[in-house]
Amino acid sequence: MIRHIIRKELLENLLSLRFVLSLLLIICLYATIGFVFVSKYTRQTDDYWKRTNENIAAFSERADQLYKLAFYEQEIWRKPRPLSLCVEGFERYLPNYFNSSLFRTQLPEVRSRSNFLLPNFCDIDWVFIISIPLSFVVLLFTYDSFCGERQAGTLRLILSGAIPRHQVFLGKYFGAAFTLAIPLLMGFLINLIIVISSDIVKLGSGEWLRIIGIALISFLYLSMFLLLGMFVSSRTAHSTNSIIILLLVWVCLVILLPRLGRIVSDMYYKSMSHAEFQKKIVENKDQIFSEMRSGKYGEKAFEFHPDRNHPSVNPPAAVRFWNAFSASVGQVYEQHHNQMLAQAFAGRNFALVSPMVIYQQASEIIAGTGLNRCASLYQQIKRYQEQLKEFIISEDQKDPDSLHILFDFNYAVDSWRAISKNPVDFDTVPKFQERDLSLGQSMKLAIWDIGLLVLFNLVFFAASFVSFLRYDVR
């Protein structure tokens, strides 16, 4: 009997105006974003490789003298991801440029072709289409699941037979689910065909598994709205009232609640302002200078002479001073960066009251884009700095003429031969390579978000089921 109900619901929906409009909207959107992605990804990849190759070329030029490698400020760029097709994760507006040397990582910057004068809209990707228009469309399919049939008088006819209510409920749920699956799967296919046939994106088995993962999470998200629609429909007697309530609930869940995160983060987790940041740097530098003047690092710590044996200089004191200076300033940069990241994460975590944000975050983690990726990239760059430093120190040990001291004063390190000036084989020099999380690790990170979506589904399923069992069909 459930199959009959599903078939009936499916046919009814397929012949309705809302299905036609939804199909048109979804196919147009998916086709458009397919073409948009192809041109955008091509440009992003070209830009990325041009910049990265320039950085490597400039880095390799410095391999003629080991100490130069220590002072080279590498320009590390964030690589475009093929799965930004599914979820771009606001990467257009997130930092993609990291200037990093052995002694300090500057604050990451946004250096793309984006226009900071424009409001920050999210790119239209799979997640955008599903989280906003499609979730809205789902409500349009289910707002009159029960109350519509009750108004038409057909619900009591169905239930006056020997059909148990749970079969009617499940039949309607799966009928609506299959109806929505049709345009959704068509959209996915059209989009993937456009992207794959362009030959600019190579999707391996890992990427396919992630796409399937995102598709399953998308289903969980839409199912939640489906059950919400059925719940409200089973609580009202008129379909007009049902659509009104659902619309306003949708507006709150999808549009208003995600914005709470920004408000909370601005109020309670605000990072240093630019003026405070500058002031902190000044204070720290002052502190170091006054310590230097008090003799904390030794005598003549700030003095310099090209001859390291000149009586006016004290290289060990200079090393202590410059390392303290560099660490102190670096600490301010790192603190400011961590505060900025913490502010964003706090806002994001608070916004998880909205299922849309949960869905967005889970998809970003699976696809390897978005805020989590930026945070991971920054940590990887810091680890790479350490790795490069160890390499330079170990190579430097091979030079008996070197003082074997590394500190943040280029001219002094050069003049005093504090670090070896011997050439080094560039192939042995560690180069930065971003490491992606494995699918298992991504799933582990996303498990709470997926769990929340499952929980929402269970709650709405239970609520709508119980509500329908008690629904007055007269």
Next chain:
Amino acid sequence: MIWTITKKEFLLNLMTFKFTVGTILCIVLMSVFMPVLVNDYQMRLQEYNENVTDKQADLQTAKVYMNINMGGRYMVHRPPSILSVFSKGVENQLASSVKIETNTVPGLSARSSEVNPYLSVLPTMDISLIFKIVVSVLALLVACDVISGEREQGTLKLILSGTVARHQVLLGKLLAGQLTLLVPLTISFLVGLSILLFSPMVDLTASDWARISLIYVASVIFVSAIYNIGLFVSTLTKRPAISLIAGLFFWIVFIMVVPNAAVYFASQIAPLELEEKVDSQLELIMQERQAEVKKIREEIPGPGGNEVSNFYDDFQFYVLVCDKEGMEWRRKYHAALSPLYIKYADKLWQIEHLHFKSLLQQKQLTNNFSRISPISMYDYIMSNLADTDTASCQYFIDRAKAHREEVIDYLRLKTDRFSSASYFTQCTEADMVVYQEYLDGKILEDDFQKWKEKKIAQMIPLDLRDFPQFIYQPSVAKSFNRAIPDLALLFFIGVLFFVLSFVTFLKYDVR
């Protein structure tokens, strides 16, 4: 008759479930979000006040005129707009303070050190969102069954079977719908305004009141336009369910698809250059500058003579004392170098300005494309009136640039075009004599150190009472001028859709 129909429709609307839920939701959202937004404004205002006070205090510690000009010591800040609670615009995306120095010309920027780029994942909230989303949905809900609903119920043919003209029916329904929507709009507006007025640190001036009035008028025109669109859709369909679905589809397209698509199309038609290209052009100018600096250093080789400097506050420094030769060298050196940096600051700005113009062009194109959507138009009007749009940020920068010119003229006047000793030292003839004696060995090291410390303690800050003040007073008239075209267009859209509804209704089959 029109008034009778209006009254009947209005009273009926007031008693509907959708009106009650919509109004309550508007009031609740306003009551929840307004205090939070006001609190956020108060925090930004406090931060602004602290920054201004700090910078004033910093400036008052300057010992020589060179200190005003060095390393971002002097900055000007843009105060947060109180009306940003209504529309955030781009205020949070752009830096709200700029350095005033001879080496750089102020410009709009959004660098990571000034604005947190990670917050771009979090959408912003302001009051216009409640009107844009909730009230516009309510307008569609009210309008969708105005004609098709009555047709479905069978009451429309009853009304028109009498002597009531169709235009009277439509006008009555239009007025009733507008009045119905005015109720939640006005009530929530008043609630928000009361919360704003009773908040500490909020002081509304006459121009703020003018803007608030215009914001209200713009919101009324916007809601009226959406209602007329819903009315038009209702006259095209026979069932309210269909008109609601069609209306909501358009709404989704207007609110989500059009703004994003506009950005995409604008970026295809007017793509931006890579920042590296701009950076390389700037690099060329800076190399040119360096070459000229090198020439100056060759013509005025130095450092000449002897000097003792004192460092404080992050490499702020002044020359404590120097000999005659040192004095001469410094005077020539600064007289030659400072104008050079000013000249090249302008050249660098030309390059940055060209890049900025391309950003503005793309933005203009985006705005033009997105004007298909009345919701986008409303957005622009709100940010114009709230003084949080790009033009108001640009005005701040223009004022900062003008102020920089005033500061440069001031420094030129006070330091005789940077050639006076007061630019870099407070050293007197008597000090130079003492220093010469020290150099000749007539004063011992310890005594000289004591003299130095006494001299540092006696240093007095500059008298800056005649220092040019930064004045920033945005004009209501200019904001209104910027908002007028969109306001007129929105009004025109409302009228257009009403005319279309009228034409369609005249032919509407009421059976």
